[in-house]
Amino acid sequence: MVDSLTLQPVALVNGTVNLPGSKSVSNRALLLAAVAQGTTRLTNLLDSDDVRHMLNALQALGVSYQLSADRTECTVTGVAGPLQAAQPLELFLGNAGTAMRPLAAALCLGAGDVVLTGEPRMKERPIGHLVDALRQGGAQIDYLEQTDYPPVRLRGGFRGGDVTVDGSVSSQFLTALLMTAPLAQQDTHIHIKGELVSKPYIDITLHLMKTFGVDVSHDDYRVFHIAGGQTYRSPGDYLVEGDASSASYFLAAAAIKGGTVRVTGIGRNSVQGDTKFADVLEKMGAHITWADDYIECRRGVLKGIDMDMNHIPDAAMTIATAALFADGPTTIRNIYNWRVKETDRLAAMATELRKVGATVDEGEDYIHVVPPAKLQFAEIGTYNDHRMAMCFSLGGAVGYPGDHSRSEMHRENLPRLFRTAGEHQPIGVIPVKAPFGAFRLLIKPVIRESVAMGS
Structure with a gap:
């Protein structure tokens, strides 16, 4: 350097x-393509650290994909359901909040024992509001160093139901819950505590979920309603x-x-x-x-x-x-x-x-x-x-x-x-x-x- x-x-x-490509759209699209039914070709994908950490994590979790030489086109074969870890696994996610928060929720659905960790700064970035909400839905999560901060150990258990999340710190907490909820066994109702920050980023999430076949209703961004037991379906091609x-x-x-x-x-x-x-x-x-x-x-x-x-x-x-x-x-x-x-x-x-x-x-x-x-x-x-x-x-x-x-x-x-x-x-x-x-x-x-x- x-x-x-x-x-x-x-x-x-x-x-x-x-x-x-947009980082926010790239990592949302990658995760939804990974859990969807069918094969998705993503074009204009961003090549950045956040995206590389997401790709590395998905590969470690058994998701198959082909990446172009310039890393801007990725064809993902979805697993048609929750991500699974066949054996205990530790995933290093750098300082990638767009990977840490959504994966923390997604990995509370399947069986397995997964630790999510990252750089020193990631260990200073709060995740407690998301963990609290996931635990309300049955998730088994342990903090490994400091309460409310990564690294965390995830052992599945999220079923859905009524959960409350603080929306005043980061919209990524709500994004993580929204993308995970359709794959839960039960319907999920997400109640927002405090003022929801960065609403346009939630709109990105809802748009991507709809593109992959899942609709979400909400009461003026105060309560979100998501039916459980659904399957994401690949749109085929998606331009970031x-x-x-x-x-x-x-x-x-x-x-x-x-x-x-x-x-x-x-x-x-x-x-x-x-x-x-x-x-x-x-x-x-x-x-x-x-x-x-x-x-x-x-x-x-x-x-x-x-x-x-x-x-x-x-x-x-x-x-x-x-x-x-x-x-x-x-x-x-x-x-x-x-x-x-x-x-x-x-x-x-x-x-x-x-x-x-x-x-x-x-x-x-x-x-x-x-x-x-x-x-x-x-x-x-x-x-x-x-x-x-x-x-x-x-x-x-x-x-x-x-x-x-x-x-x-x-x-x-x-x-x-x-x-x-x-x-x-x-x-x-x-x-x-x-x-x-x-x-x-x-x-x-x-x-x-x-x-x-x-x-």
Whole structure:
């Protein structure tokens, strides 16, 4: 792994970006294809750490699949029922929340003894609300190190019935229960405690379940009703949508230094809530055009905003860095779940924005950013978190210099982000000289003490 990567600041961002597949859709589709009846061919699959961990886990559980050389097409032969472990098994899932939470639920259906574990940060990411709900349905689950956190041992037992899950920390808990419930013996009724975060991600889950032949009813997202004893059925071919949260970086670059940028693979009919990021840019002053299969952004005079972004928490991070280029302060509200992601993103974002000169107020569930009169040179830490890396790389690419440390940041949602920028393909840029030279990415991990979030 190289020690540094240089991004030249640009005067103009112009072009078309063909988006890689969505991580959220990729891993949901893989798991449903694995438990479905029939063979499913997934195209535009994302090649990232989360997806690789899911694929490795499915293979260890006896699921057969064929993967193309570029890892973007996968043909999965479903097992037509719950996943089974023929012998005691330990699955290492890295820091992949989109694998850990759904597999934790799915493996409570079949027989076997399976341990799910991961990287140190995964052991700090709460899973207690999901475990509590699964236990209400009969699941046998043990914590192996710290209560409410991975690693966990799963020994089946989930039957369904009435369960309650806290929806205020992560929508992945509800997603895991929803995808598992149709294969349970009994009907399942999932009651939501607290405010449900990231509802658009639940809509992705419901859309995927319907694609695989299962309908779910709900009472305004407060109670979900799922019939038991069902079988998922393969749709045959399934095209994974482009990753809408990754589109945010290119759209924001256009809003700041466009030119015009078009992102393809998503559009007005996308199942991903993160496409609403374009609406936020429009409120800030960018010019947005929608079509069925693309979103286009042109530069505008950006102004600060004050918004609840609970519905687009991942893409909202890009707004926090775009706020550096807006006229006036920006406040992003109702984003507590930033704190239980790959790092405590609220604390990390506040720390790094201050380094470039912004005045920042970090609250328990909000961030208030006042842009500086002039951006400062800084060393930017990325906390082994791909979204921190990509958000601040946006700043480097569109015109402020700094040393940007990171660890494995290229392995997640947009693996070819920097290669694409370096090759000027498919998006074109015009380099300019910055006051302090190029924007340099130092490839070194930044470790910060993290606060464990309880249930």
